[in-house]
Structure formats: C-alpha cells, structure tokens
Amino acid sequence: MKLTALTGDQAAAEAMRQIEPDVVAAYPITPQTEIVMNFSQFAADGRVKTEMIPVESEHSAMSACVGSAASGARTMTATSANGLALMWEIVYITASLRLPIVMPVVNRALSGPINIHCDHSDTMGARDSGWIQLYSENAEEVYENIIVAVKIAEHKKILLPVMVCQDGFITSHAVEGISTFPDDKVKKFIGEYTLEHSLLDVENPVTYGPLDLQDFYFEHKRQEAEAMKDALKTIPAVLAEFNKTFNKSHDLVEEYKLSDAEVAIVVLSSTAGTAKGVVDELRKKGVKAGLLKPRFFRPFPKERIIKALSNLKAVAVLDRSDSFSGEGGPLFSEVKAALYESQKRPPVIDYIFGLGGRDIFPEDIKKVYKELEEIKKTGRIKALVNYLGVRN
Amino acid sequence: MKKKKGWKEIPIAGIIDKGGTAREYKTGSWRTFKPVVDKPKCINCLQCWIYCPDSSVLVKDGKMEGFDYDYCKGCGICASICPVKCIKMEKG
Ligand code: SF4
Ligand code: SF4
Numbered sequence: 001m002k003l004t005a006l007t008g009d010q011a012a013a014e015a016m017r018q019i020e021p022d023v024v025a026a027y028p029i030t031p032q033t034e035i036v037m038n039f040s041q042f043a044a045d046g047r048v049k050t051e052m053i054p055v056e057s058e059h060s061a062m063s064a065c066v067g068s069a070a071s072g073a074r075t076m077t078a079t080s081a082n083g084l085a086l087m088w089e090i091v092y093i094t095a096s097l098r099l100p101i102v103m104p105v106v107n108r109a110l111s112g113p114i115n116i117h118c119d120h121s122d123t124m125g126a127r128d129s130g131w132i133q134l135y136s137e138n139a140e141e142v143y144e145n146i147i148v149a150v151k152i153a154e155h156k157k158i159l160l161p162v163m164v165c166q167d168g169f170i171t172s173h174a175v176e177g178i179s180t181f182p183d184d185k186v187k188k189f190i191g192e193y194t195l196e197h198s199l200l201d202v203e204n205p206v207t208y209g210p211l212d213l214q215d216f217y218f219e220h221k222r223q224e225a226e227a228m229k230d231a232l233k234t235i236p237a238v239l240a241e242f243n244k245t246f247n248k249s250h251d252l253v254e255e256y257k258l259s260d261a262e263v264a265i266v267v268l269s270s271t272a273g274t275a276k277g278v279v280d281e282l283r284k285k286g287v288k289a290g291l292l293k294p295r296f297f298r299p300f301p302k303e304r305i306i307k308a309l310s311n312l313k314a315v316a317v318l319d320r321s322d323s324f325s326g327e328g329g330p331l332f333s334e335v336k337a338a339l340y341e342s343q344k345r346p347p348v349i350d351y352i353f354g355l356g357g358r359d360i361f362p363e364d365i366k367k368v369y370k371e372l373e374e375i376k377k378t379g380r381i382k383a384l385v386n387y388l389g390v391r392n
Numbered sequence: 393m394k395k396k397k398g399w400k401e402i403p404i405a406g407i408i409d410k411g412g413t414a415r416e417y418k419t420g421s422w423r424t425f426k427p428v429v430d431k432p433k434c435i436n437c438l439q440c441w442i443y444c445p446d447s448s449v450l451v452k453d454g455k456m457e458g459f460d461y462d463y464c465k466g467c468g469i470c471a472s473i474c475p476v477k478c479i480k481m482e483k484g
Contacts, residue, residue, distance in 0.1 A: 096405065096406070097405045097406070097407075098404050098405040099405075159404070197403075197407050197409055204409075204410075205410065205411035206407055206408065206409050206410075207407065207408035207413075208405070208406075208407060209406065210406060210408055212406045215396060216396070216402065216406070217406075219397075219398065219399040219402055220399070220402075220404075220405065220406045222399040223399050223402075223404055223405075226399075227404075
C-alpha cells in the first residue's frame with residue numbers, strides 16, 4: 001500500500017491507469033475534466049496501452065464505448081451532468097445491450113440555470129436507465145469503487161454497466177491522502193475481460209441491437225430487470241473478494257453507530273462524512289444518533305435498509321436532488337417505500353439540500369438531528385419534505 | 393402456431409447469436425407498391441441489384457431477372473436508380 005495525495009478526479013484516473021482498459025472514449029466536462037486530462041496524459045506518456053478516443057461529444061463517447069465493449073474490449077468513459085444528459089440515449093442502450101462499461105460520474109447540477117457545482121440531479125435522473133450506481137464518500141472510495149466496479153460489471157451473472165459517482169468539486173477537486181494498491185494486485189483482481197458474444201468473432205457472427213418489436217422486447221426488458229435484481233445477490237460476494245484481497249470492508253450500505261441509535265440520517269456520498277462528525281459530537285452529549293450511507297443506489301439494497309432503519313424512533317433522508325414530484329427527493333421516496341414493507345415503520349422525513357453546490361455545514365446537520373429528537377419525543381411530523389440551507 | 397420462447401430461454405440483450413437470420417423474416421408483407429421491370433428495355437447494368445437494400449433483385453448469369461417478392465419491401469430505390477427508367481412501382 002502506498003500513501004499518495006490525490007484529488008477525487010486524480011484518484012479515478014489512477015484507478016483507470018491500473019485497470020488499463022483497452023479503450024477509453026471520453027469528452028471532458030467540468031468537474032470530470034481532470035479524469036480525462038490525467039488519463040490522456042497516461043496514454044500519451046505510454047504508461048497505459050489503452051486506445052484513447054477523444055470524441056466530439058458525450059453522445060459519441062458512449063456510442064464509441066458501446067461498439068468497443070460489444071467487440072470484447074474492456075471499455076471505460078467518464079462524465080458529469082450535462083455530459084451525462086447528452087449521452088442519455090446511449091446510456092439506456094448500453095444497459096439493455098448488457099455491456100459492462102464502467103463510468104466514473106462526477107456529480108454536478110443539471111442545467112438550468114446553468115451551474116457547475118455538486119448535486120445529484122444528473123445521476124438520479126439516470127436511476128432508471130439500468131445502470132448499477134455506486135456513490136462514493138471520498139477520494140479513497142472513488143478509487144476503490146472504480147476497481148471493484150469493473151469486477152461487478154463484468155461478472156458473468158451480472159453484465160451491467162456501472163456508474164461510480166463522486167461529489168463534484170467537494171470530492172473531485174479536494175486533495176486527500178489515499179492508500180493505493182500495487183498495480184499487479186489490481187490487475188490480478190480484475191482479471192481478463194472475455195465477452196461471450198464478440199462482434200469481432202467472425203467465426204461466430206452475432207448481431208447487436210437489432211429491431212425488437214412487440215414479440216420480444218418485453219422478454220428482453222424482463223431479463224434486464226432480473227439481472228439487476230440478481231446483481232444484489234452477486235455483489236456481496238464480489239465485495240467479499242475485494243475485501244479479502246485488499247483488506248477492506250466494503251458493503252452494500254455503511255452503518256455508522258446505528259446499532260443502538262434512536263435517530264438517524266440517511267445520506268449518500270461526501271455529506272455522509274460531514275454527518276459522521278456530527279454523530280460523534282452528538283454521541284458525546286448523550287444523543288443516540290446514527291447514520292446510514294447507502295453505497296449502492298442501484299440495485300436498491302432494500303432489505304439492508306429495512307434492517308438498518310426499522311428499529312429507529314425517527315429517520316431523516318437527505319436528498320441532494322429534487323425529483324419535482326412534489327413529494328421530496330428520490331432517495332426519500334425509495335427509503336420510504338422500502339419501509340412500507342417493514343412491520344415497524346419509523347417516521348421518515350426528507351431534507352433536500354446542497355443543490356447547485358450549496359455548502360452543507362455541521363450546523364445544518366445538527367438542526368436535522370434536533371428535529372428528529374423532537375419527533376422522537378412528540379411523534380409529530382411538522383413537515384414531511386423540508387429544504388435545508390435555502391433562503392426564505 | 394409455434395409457441396415463442398420465454399425470457400429465460402432467449403439470448404440476453406436482444407443479441408442474435410447466429411448469422412443469416414434475415415432469411416427467416418419475410419419483409420415482403422410490408423410492401424405497398426411493388427417494382428415491375430420492363431425487361432426488353434433493361435440494359436442489365438445491375439445498378440438496381442447494387443442498390444437494393446434487401447438483396448431482392450434476382451440476377452442470373454449477369455442478367456437482371458426480376459424481383460424476390462418474399463423480401464422486397466417496395467422502397468422504390470431500384471426504380472429511382474435505374475438509368476433507363478424501366479422499373480415501375482405498381483400497386484399490390
Ligand atoms: S423496391 Fe426496394 S426492396 Fe424492392 S427490389 Fe426495389 S430496391 Fe429492392
Ligand atoms: S437498373 Fe434498370 S437497366 Fe439496370 S439492371 Fe436494373 S432494371 Fe435493368
């Protein structure tokens with residue numbers, strides 16, 4: 001293990017250097033730019049043998065990736081916000097063609113109004129695209145998640161593309177000390193990529209993407225749904241292998257001081273780090289606070305979420321995007337839906353926060369725990385959906 | 393009618409895992425207008441054969457011989473490309 005000072009973007013590029021995909025087709029966009037920039041440098045310096053395709057748009061990036069992956073090449077790209085929006089059509093096609101492309105996504109607010117800073121509106125919009133989604137708390141998780149994502153995507157029982165998300169600027173541009181793994185160990189862990197049906201296998205010709213009408217489209221979508229459902233069963237085994245190889249403790253979700261907690265926050269990515277600090281502080285004051293950080297949002301780890309939250313007295317979900325349903329953010333809707341199946345249903349409220357990169361401070365998070373304590377005592381919910389850190 | 397395969401039985405991702413399967417799918421039923429050749433006028437340049445997107449122009453010993461209506465979709469490209477305008481698109 002080597003300790004290196006890296007930003008989240010550099011950590012992603014470093015993971016990609018070690019993975020050394022056969023093909024990377026990408027277009028730079030803030031705040032993902034440094035991933036493409038650093039990786040291009042690795043390619044230009046001959047440090048990777050990767051075929052680097054500098055395309056003219058994200059739509060082309062993902063299209064090139066589809067062709068490449070279908071030919072049997074291990075393929076990666078990276079994007080953010082409007083770039084993800086521009087590749088939208090092909091994002092869905094990638095998943096339906098079951099091509100195991102791994103894509104770091106640096107979360108950024110979707111326009112408009114135009115903004116380049118962090119929120120999760122980009123990848124949350126893509127939550128129904130059929131991609132696996134992993135959310136990373138810090139640069140070290142970015143690095144490790146990208147490595148394990150390759151193994152998950154290419155697993156014969158899964159074969160689905162994976163987005164590895166990190167918070168724009170907050171994680172992507174902040175320098176952290178990261179322990180990286182030796183190159184050979186990473187290469188050995190991910191192994192060789194072999195595709196059962198390659199476009200380049202002329203002895204066994206195969207067609208990708210033919211017209212699929214009323215008679216079979218539904219069957220293929222049914223397969224896709226089942227693949228995602230099954231992935232939830234297969235991913236823990238891949239994580240266990242990763243943990244054993246690299247001495248880590250990755251899981252579908254991370255529970256922080258939850259076992260005896262009475263009130264808890266559910267939040268993705270970097271804000272979980274801030275919230276852990278608040279939990280520690282509140283614990284010293286005798287408040288039984290805890291935290292649940294889902295690491296995977298797709299597939300949705302429902303059982304784990306039910307298990308982690310059912311015994312609590314009050315729960316707050318922190319959503320870094322709005323779904324404009326009038327009923328709060330996407331994480332809230334799904335956590336609430338999961339708890340509907342539980343015998344014990346704690347009261348759950350939502351806080352939309354941090355849109356367009358609005359900072360969230362420990363003081364804001366303390367307010368949330370304070371409200372949860374209030375609900376614990378009175379059992380009364382004042383507002384189901386709240387907005388944290390926005391001016392009145 | 394033969395029962396179609398279920399989702400557990402078919403290749404994933406809509407892949408067609410063998411070649412030449414277009415033969416099993418007769419696209420002739422899509423046709424509204426059909427090409428008809430005025431053979432005496434035809435100079436056998438085979439432009440229609442080159443351009444037909446469905447390989448539906450029949451050729452034997454270097455001579456244009458008409459159309460395979462099992463697969464001809466009636467797009468009219470052959471009629472459009474013919475340099476001596478000896479292909480007409482007719483109803484049916
Ligand atoms: S009408 Fe179209 S499909 Fe039919 S023979 Fe002419 S070019 Fe081919
Ligand atoms: S293009 Fe016209 S002239 Fe040429 S072979 Fe076809 S029908 Fe005959």
